Amino acid sequence: MRSDNRSARVQVLVAEQAARHGGRVGVADVCTAAVAALPVGGAGLSAMSRPTKAKAAASHPLCSTDDISEQLEELQLTLGEGPCVDAFLHGSAVLTPDLRSGRLQDHWAVFADAALEAGARAVFALPLQIGAISPGVLDLYADVPTVLDPDQLADALAFADLATLLLLDARIDASAPPVNTPAAERDFEDLGGYRAEIDQATGILTVQLGTGIDEAFVRLRAHAYMRGRRLADVAADVVAHRLCFAPDLTRNDDPTRNDDHDQPDDHDQPDDHDQT
Amino acid sequence: MMNQQLLAKTFVELADNLVADFDLIDFLRLLTDRCVGMLGASAAGLLLADRDGELRVMAASDERVRLLELFQLQSDEGPCLECYRTGTPVLVTDLTREVERWPRFATAAHRSGFASVQALPMRLRDEVVGALNLFRAEPGPFDPAGTLIAQALADVATISLLQQRTTHRSTILNEQLQAALNSRILIEQAKGKLAERRGVDMEQAFTALRGYARSHNRRLSDVARAFIDDSEPLPGLAV
Numbered sequence: 180m181r182s183d184n185r186s187a188r189v190q191v192l193v194a195e196q197a198a199r200h201g202g203r204v205g206v207a208d209v210c211t212a213a214v215a216a217l218p219v220g221g222a223g224l225s226a227m228s229r230p231t232k233a234k235a236a237a238s239h240p241l242c243s244t245d246d247i248s249e250q251l252e253e254l255q256l257t258l259g260e261g262p263c264v265d266a267f268l269h270g271s272a273v274l275t276p277d278l279r280s281g282r283l284q285d286h287w288a289v290f291a292d293a294a295l296e297a298g299a300r301a302v303f304a305l306p307l308q309i310g311a312i313s314p315g316v317l318d319l320y321a322d323v324p325t326v327l328d329p330d331q332l333a334d335a336l337a338f339a340d341l342a343t344l345l346l347l348d349a350r351i352d353a354s355a356p357p358v359n360t361p362a363a364e365r366d367f368e369d370l371g372g373y374r375a376e377i378d379q380a381t382g383i384l385t386v387q388l389g390t391g392i393d394e395a396f397v398r399l400r401a402h403a404y405m406r407g408r409r410l411a412d413v414a415a416d417v418v419a420h421r422l423c424f425a426p427d428l429t430r431n432d433d434p435t436r437n438d439d440h441d442q443p444d445d446h447d448q449p450d451d452h453d454q455t
Numbered sequence: 456m457m458n459q460q461l462l463a464k465t466f467v468e469l470a471d472n473l474v475a476d477f478d479l480i481d482f483l484r485l486l487t488d489r490c491v492g493m494l495g496a497s498a499a500g501l502l503l504a505d506r507d508g509e510l511r512v513m514a515a516s517d518e519r520v521r522l523l524e525l526f527q528l529q530s531d532e533g534p535c536l537e538c539y540r541t542g543t544p545v546l547v548t549d550l551t552r553e554v555e556r557w558p559r560f561a562t563a564a565h566r567s568g569f570a571s572v573q574a575l576p577m578r579l580r581d582e583v584v585g586a587l588n589l590f591r592a593e594p595g596p597f598d599p600a601g602t603l604i605a606q607a608l609a610d611v612a613t614i615s616l617l618q619q620r621t622t623h624r625s626t627i628l629n630e631q632l633q634a635a636l637n638s639r640i641l642i643e644q645a646k647g648k649l650a651e652r653r654g655v656d657m658e659q660a661f662t663a664l665r666g667y668a669r670s671h672n673r674r675l676s677d678v679a680r681a682f683i684d685d686s687e688p689l690p691g692l693a694v
Contacts, residue, residue, distance in 0.1 A: 184507065185506070185507045186507070229684060229686070270634065270637060271630065271633075271634045272630050272633075272634075274630070308637055309637075309640055310637060310638075310640030310641035310642075310643065310644045310683075311641050311644055311645075311679070311680050311683040311684060312644075332506075332630055333506040333507065336506055336630070336633055337506070374511070374640065374643075375512075375521070375525075375643045378640050378643030378644045378647065379643050379644070379646055379647035379650070379657060380647060381644050381647060382643070382644040382645060382646060382647020382648035382649075382650075382651065382683070383647040383648065383650065383651040384647075385647075385648050385651075385683070386648055386651040386652050387651065391684075392644060392683050392684075418647070418657075
């Protein structure tokens with residue numbers, strides 16, 4: 180494939196931000212790197228979730244690079260309207276070059292005025308998503324009318340993709356013993372050619388584990404990290420049923436426990452494990 | 456031999472899909488299926504460039520051709536890549552003669568049972584956004600009339616991207632392609648879940664999801680999301 184890999188470049192920019200504060204790479208680093216790389220004044224990121232049978236929709240701000248970004252995040256979550264809310268609901272980027280356009284002021288009657296008051300003029304909301312996995316939204320703002328050109332938009336989307344993986348990986352890091360591979364060296368590039376197997380395996384794990392899609396993806400990646408295997412290879416094993424995961428009945432209190440087991444050539448999947 | 460009636464029926468079907476609130480992935484799959492049914496191809500695949508200009512398999516008429524397309528991307532050689540990079544059609548009447556040109560691809564294609572291929576560019580003004588690929592089991596020249604129709608189908612696929620763009624109010628092509636890729640991911644996730652739950656293969660799972668979407672007049676990606684999120688009953692699909 181091509182060598183001018185945008186994702187790799189964006190990963191380096193974000194890793195450089197993390198190196199400045201000497202900590203692990205996190206979503207806050209994505210925000211600061213995006214602000215440095217793009218014609219925007221600030222960035223903020225909110226975790227969001229859809230309502231399910233089990234629980235109501237929830238959202239909370241995770242980080243922001245400045246006061247205006249912080250206000251924009253809180254405004255949208257409080258009002259329940261704005262580019263970030265639309266980006267999350269529709270699963271596509273919402274690009275607002277100028278909030279003072281009349282049409283937008285009608286569309287987000289309260290938000291548009293409040294955002295202008297806060298000092299924002301252009302707002303770009305990029306959903307964090309991998310198919311049905313959508314843990315939040317990355318918001319960028321500028322204090323003057325701004326249009327992102329295709330190259331800048333592609334960069335912004337790459338920042339959002341990295342933020343998605345970091346946000347999901349934070350769940351592995353929170354529940355697992357330290358993983359040998361630093362985040363920066365992990366298999367982020369895997370979301371390429373063999374993507375379909377990874378996505379299919381994620382869907383399969385929702386059934387095997389009886390969990391939601393986010394958790395299934397986190398467990399798939401965690402399995403790959405802990406065994407030092409490529410995500411695509413683990414996914415191919417899951418799709419071919421060479422590897423099965425078992426529901427974690429003890430809740431995830433001891434992730435080192437070997438709760439998934441290899442079953443070479445076992446094609447007889449038990450059909451009676453109906454978890455839903 | 457081209458069947459005029461089938462041709463007319465196909466374009467009516469494609470146009471019908473485009474004027475409704477259509478699902479891009481579903482539409483592209485329909486298009487590859489019709490290349491097989493109407494143009495005598497053994498299999499067809501459609502690739503689109505993502506925001507980095509890297510090709511992704513967006514639709515394939517069967518699993519065999521999907522894997523071959525993936526192999527082609529991975530080994531970075533083959534007619535579809537050449538077509539995309541040059542923006543011009545690539546016709547290969549006998550793949551066994553192209554072993555020097557594409558050593559890995561020619562071998563893999565032969566192993567998959569394909570002897571000839573034509574790759575047609577999807578062009579949008581001065582930009583090449585992807586390629587449509589028709590594979591045949593037999594070597595030999597391509598019917599020029601069939602090639603014209605195949606190119607028309609590739610153009611219809613390009614138009615469908617634009618159409619999708621206007622219905623989603625997005626003004627930038629790469630953002631639209633990104634959204635299309637995401638709905639592809641969504642559908643793969645749903646296929647995995649349904650296949651595992653029913654103990655069927657991925658192709659059967661796809662057919663069931665698409666059948667449900669069609670019979671309930673819904674977009675495939677909406678059905679896929681509702682199925683994954685368990686947010687609706689979906690009688691007959693979610694048991």
